[in-house]
Amino acid sequence: MxxxxxxxxxxxxxxxxxxxxxxxxxxxxxxxxxxxxxxxxxxxxxxxxxxxxxxxxxxxxxxxxxxxxxxxxxxxxxxxxxxxxxxxxxxxxxxxxxxxxxxxxxxxxxxxxxxxxxxxxxxxxxxxxxxxxxxxxxxxxxxxxxxxxxxxxxxxxxxxxxxxxxxxxxxxxxxxxxxxxxxxxxxxxxxxxxxxxxxxxxxxxxxxxxxxxxxxxxxxxxxxxxxxxxxxxxxxxxxxxxxxGGHAPVIVAADADVSKAARTLADAKFRNAGQICLSPTRMMVEQTVFDEFMETFVARIREIRVGDGRLEGSTMGPLANERRLKAMERLTDDAVSRGAVLTTGGTRIGASGNFFAPTVLTEPPKDSLVLNTEPFGPVAAVWRFADLDEAIAEANRLDYGLSAYAFTRTIRTANRLAHEVQAGTLWINQAAAAWPELPFGGVKxxxxxxxxxxxxxxxxxxxxxxxxxxx
The missing domain is CATH 3.40.605.10 (Aldehyde Dehydrogenase; Chain A, domain 1)
Known part of the structure; x- marks a missing residue:
């Protein structure tokens, strides 16, 4: 000291x-x-x-x-x-x-x-x-x-x-x-x-x-x-x-650049193995572009190379401790038991070190742990929504209000989200960029x-x- x-x-x-x-x-x-x-x-x-x-x-x-x-x-x-x-x-x-x-x-x-x-x-x-x-x-x-x-x-x-x-x-x-x-x-x-x-x-x-x-x-x-x-x-x-803590909602509207949204979110979600308070965690995709989003999102995630951060080629390292491993297993098992689809990942990698596969849970029910507890790890939850009212209501449902994300090419939608999403910071059409000149903090x-x-x-x-x- x-x-x-x-x-x-x-x-x-x-x-x-x-x-x-x-x-x-x-x-x-x-x-x-x-x-x-x-x-x-x-x-x-x-x-x-x-x-x-x-x-x-x-x-x-x-x-x-x-x-x-x-x-x-x-x-x-x-x-x-x-x-x-x-x-x-x-x-x-x-x-x-x-x-x-x-x-x-x-x-x-x-x-x-x-x-x-x-x-x-x-x-x-x-x-x-x-x-x-x-x-x-x-x-x-x-x-x-x-x-x-x-x-x-x-x-x-x-x-x-x-x-x-x-x-x-x-x-x-x-x-x-x-x-x-x-x-x-x-x-x-x-x-x-x-x-x-x-x-x-x-x-x-x-x-x-x-x-x-x-x-x-x-x-x-x-x-x-x-x-x-x-x-x-x-x-x-x-x-x-x-x-x-945070549990950042993501709203991907049908008028978004869906491919860009999927790539951006895949990279942002698994940076630092998802151990980020502003990590995008609850991803809502408008139903008409859901399949398109998932195809690119999952393909991008499967390009991640999990390994020792000191080795060339590793793009995601281990979780910080064994507690996080157990937490990821608990979130995954709970969601699957309630009807979610395990699209990719969901398991520990290797017998030593705290490695966990990048995981996507599709259509988890609202009472699942992953939609109510901050994951703080490499687990993403994705489901579809029918209209913007539904997405905004879900974005604001939890008591968290640190960060939120949205993807849209319509200024009307962007302005509505800017006024109605309850979060300290809303990033639209981009990953988090917490520059030192910008205030960063939460609500609720x-x-x-x-x-x-x-x-x-x-x-x-x-x-x-x-x-x-x-x-």
Whole structure:
């Protein structure tokens, strides 16, 4: 872990073994924090905040841009680490690092555009100002599916805003998060501004969220855990950003470019083995083009080459852990038992490693698990709809509202979907493109608050009104 810019073991010397998900081999250990470690991290975050909040924005920008450059320069070595512990193909690891550097650069430049304003007074001799100030030390919790990009989406806007941050990254993928943090340290980030800890998630969240010095919580993960953390933060009046689970609906209208829609969705669905919160999961295709869509969709999926992400030719790696394997088997068996057709896949691949075949379930009933539980894996559910009213109703049926997709060549249909589909982001005629300049966040049980865009910095700023009279 990193505390006060020093890499060290935990005070209790506790560790956890890390496995390669492609072959189950032990590849290392990660240090686990205890309460003493966390108190040290908080103390450093408090002192680091006092330094960083007074650091001129242009200097914050310089250091952050330096970190992005180091991340880019080290991309090949870091990609190998990322693939080794998370499983995704090297090409996807390199892409994640490139996106992370882009996120950091964008936020770094936004640091120089944090503006207050002057408000015209109602009397002579009075000056009224609105200041934007960093909220204070932040506790951030990130998942294993994008162990560098998800860290960047929290660290970058927090640092750009002038906050210090304690990062509790995923124990499954510690080295990837550490490499991003290392880039900031090597770029000259002052001691205490950024700390990295690992440990028992419930213990760390309880300790940090309850600590009076922590003023902001940001979490990416499952909806049930997010609700628990939000409730805990609420008892301490802590500001929160929650980027939670999704179950993204897809609407393919008859007037769409059906071939493009099928290819785009096949590629998007099985990226990172489907372990993406914004992955397209519930695919509704208008009945007149259903067969055409399925022919291209399934053919594209059968081109996927499942294997060790470090091997040339692999286009989909293993699932991150054995829990996900069991979850995919449970979703598939449940859907088939209820009448769904197993069009392709549906089985584990090999006896070692967490490989699962890309799976398509056709016409699952609405009460099946796969249509009500976020799959978070390489399982797609596809069925037909008769009219747009039916598709929109199904898209909005669940309590999730993170992402949604649609394919149509009619501006009238696109506009209707834009207004009626309940989601934080709707992508029309394209795969997800969560660029750093765009706000990304959910509605309903998919969370609240935004990462990306100017809104991402706003989450780490508080507003202060200052009125000065010369009398």
């Amino acid at each position: 990193l505390i006060d810019n020093v890499w060290r073991a935990g005070r209790g010397n506790a560790t956890r073994v890390i496995h390669n998900p492609a072959n189950d081999e032990v590849i290392g250990t990660v240090a686990l924090a205890n309460a003493t470690d966390l108190d040290s991290a908080v103390a450093c975050a408090v002192s680091g905040f006092e330094v960083w909040r007074r650091t001129p924005a242009i200097e914050r920008t310089r250091i952050m841009l330096g970190a992005a450059d180091l991340l880019t320069q080290r991309a090949d070595a870091i990609a190998n680490v990322l693939t080794l512990e998370q499983g995704k193909p090297l090409a996807e690891s390199r892409a994640e690092i490139a996106v992370s550097a882009d996120i950091i650069r964008w936020a770094a430049n936004e640091a120089q555009r944090i503006y207050g304003r002057i408000v015209p007074p109602r009397a002579a001799g009075v000056q009224q100002m609105v200041h934007k100030e960093p909220v204070g030390p932040v506790a951030a919790f990130t998942p294993w599916n994008f162990p560098i990009a998800q860290v960047a989406r929290k660290v970058a806007p927090a640092l750009a805003s002038g906050c210090s941050l304690i990062l509790k990254a995923a124990e499954e993928t510690p080295a990837s998060a550490a490499e991003l943090v290392r880039a900031f340290v090597d770029a000259g980030l002052p001691a205490g501004v950024l700390s990295l800890v690992f440990g028992e998630p419930s213990e760390i969240s309880q300790h940090l969220i309850s600590h009076r010095a922590i003023r902001k919580i940001t979490f990416t993960g499952s909806t049930p855990v997010g609700k628990q953390l939000a409730a805990l933060a609420g008892t301490h009046m802590k500001r929160v950003t929650m980027e939670l 049980d998919s969370g609240y608050g935004y990462e990306g865009g100017p809104e991402s910095l706003e989450a780490y700023l508080q507003t202060k009104t200052v009125a000065i009279s010369d009398v």
